[in-house]
Amino acid sequence: AYLDRIEAVDGDINAFLHVRRETALAQARDVDARLARGEELGPLAGVPIAHKDVFTTSDMPTTAASKMLEDWQPPYDATVTARLREAGLVILGKTNMDEFAMGSSTENSAYKVTRNPWDTARIPGGSSGGSSAAVAAFEAPLATGTDTGGSIRQPAAVCGLVGGKPTYGGSSRYGLIAFASSLDTPGPFARNVLDAAMLHEAFSGHDPRDSTSVDAPVPAVVEAARNGEVEGLTIGVVKELDNDGFQEGVRRRFRETVELLESLGAKVVEVSCPSFDAALSAYYLIAPSEASSNLARFDAMRYGLRVGDDGSRSAEEVMSLTRAQGFGPEVKRRIMLGTYALSSGYYDAYYGSAQQVRTLIKRDFDAAFENVDVLVSPTTPSTAFPIGERSDDPVSMYLADLCTIPSNLAGNASLSVPCGTAPEDGMPVGFQIMAPALADDRTYRVAAAVE
Ligand code: GLN
Numbered sequence: 001a002y003l004d005r006i007e008a009v010d011g012d013i014n015a016f017l018h019v020r021r022e023t024a025l026a027q028a029r030d031v032d033a034r035l036a037r038g039e040e041l042g043p044l045a046g047v048p049i050a051h052k053d054v055f056t057t058s059d060m061p062t063t064a065a066s067k068m069l070e071d072w073q074p075p076y077d078a079t080v081t082a083r084l085r086e087a088g089l090v091i092l093g094k095t096n097m098d099e100f101a102m103g104s105s106t107e108n109s110a111y112k113v114t115r116n117p118w119d120t121a122r123i124p125g126g127s128s129g130g131s132s133a134a135v136a137a138f139e140a141p142l143a144t145g146t147d148t149g150g151s152i153r154q155p156a157a158v159c160g161l162v163g164g165k166p167t168y169g170g171s172s173r174y175g176l177i178a179f180a181s182s183l184d185t186p187g188p189f190a191r192n193v194l195d196a197a198m199l200h201e202a203f204s205g206h207d208p209r210d211s212t213s214v215d216a217p218v219p220a221v222v223e224a225a226r227n228g229e230v231e232g233l234t235i236g237v238v239k240e241l242d243n244d245g246f247q248e249g250v251r252r253r254f255r256e257t258v259e260l261l262e263s264l265g266a267k268v269v270e271v272s273c274p275s276f277d278a279a280l281s282a283y284y285l286i287a288p289s290e291a292s293s294n295l296a297r298f299d300a301m302r303y304g305l306r307v308g309d310d311g312s313r314s315a316e317e318v319m320s321l322t323r324a325q326g327f328g329p330e331v332k333r334r335i336m337l338g339t340y341a342l343s344s345g346y347y348d349a350y351y352g353s354a355q356q357v358r359t360l361i362k363r364d365f366d367a368a369f370e371n372v373d374v375l376v377s378p379t380t381p382s383t384a385f386p387i388g389e390r391s392d393d394p395v396s397m398y399l400a401d402l403c404t405i406p407s408n409l410a411g412n413a414s415l416s417v418p419c420g421t422a423p424e425d426g427m428p429v430g431f432q433i434m435a436p437a438l439a440d441d442r443t444y445r446v447a448a449a450v451e
Helices: 002-013 021-036 079-086 129-136 153-158 193-203 221-227 248-263 274-297 315-326 329-342 348-368 394-401 405-410 440-450
Strands: 016-019 048-052 090-095 142-147 162-165 185-190 234-238 267-271 374-378 413-421 428-435
Touching: 002 016, 002 021, 002 090, 002 129, 016 129, 021 090, 048 079, 048 129, 079 090, 079 193, 090 129, 129 142, 129 153, 129 185, 142 162, 142 193, 153 162, 153 413, 153 428, 162 193, 162 440, 185 193, 193 221, 193 440, 221 440, 234 248, 248 267, 248 374, 248 413, 248 428, 248 440, 274 329, 274 348, 274 394, 274 405, 329 348, 348 405, 374 440, 413 440, 428 440
Parallel strands: 048 090, 048 142, 234 267, 234 374
Antiparallel strands: 016 090, 142 185, 162 185, 162 413, 374 428, 413 428
């Protein structure tokens, strides 16, 4: 049914980069056979899923929406892919994204522009916009994404879905095409809190193949999603993440949701996190710095594209021609920013101070969590904006992640849950819940109360 739905609507939505009908059906038959043999596959066995095209898949191409990896067929599965395959989930296909996960609208894909199913003139968010659009358009019940600065929570918010960024290290980066390794976090998209929690649980947990994986039990997110009890919890509203510049309808829905939680017995306090004002600036030094280093591997030798290798050019010339042609403008912008920020003479002023800001943000969170159980904010300053509106203005695009970035810099748990639609445009609004590292269960618990 989902494959048929994809066939019917994806011509308009453009959520998918690759759909492999026969592969999916064969996998589904294999799951049936495993169940018939009495194998215990877990609660999501047989449920179809769409993967962001940044997770390697041994039976489908993986491109990170870049020309650099056009038609690249990985020889192995990412840990997230492998664990979900093992649990019996059926892969429908791979979803569109901003190239190498750099963006907030999925307009930076080298292949296609994905549309928001709520209003196809608007963006589905990004960088995991193919995943959010696929779930919102009923093309998949579940999807994976990655969140480096907001790329799960922001698309979830603007498509009316639940989307979570687990604690950094709580979900494995093995087999995930790297953008900014100290921030990249795989996470779930779903239509409701319990589905998201079940998916979260299914791929999370320690992975010896990821050196930053946390060796701790997976937080009890499914139990928390079933519980939804907020009586006695203290909820902090972050003063710095809600101001006059935010869309009125977003602020209104946010305030109503806070009141709802209060009426359910939570104690609400205002919290100031002064360093959050510098989070966006620090992120746009740290993330590009790590990206410039990670993307050095695309050297025209190891993967995918190779341009001008006709025997007349040096390796360096081939490399430079390939990178000029293979990377899109936003990726080049990040590589230049990052290379500059890391260069000798500027390293301390840019990368060094950004890392100091990162520590201050972490301290703001630590201080806040001494007094509150969770922090909350709108997930995004505005609802989904029209396609094309911000594509020529990187700074306005970067502002879409104003509220989500602090949790990436601190590495803690954060989740977006729908809280209604904005009266002025009828588009979905997201409510963000942030909790300390390894307290992911609290985000699901509060989200279940909001839902
Ligand atoms: N929009 C942010 C960026 O462009 C975040 C991306 C992400 O989380 N992958 O870097």
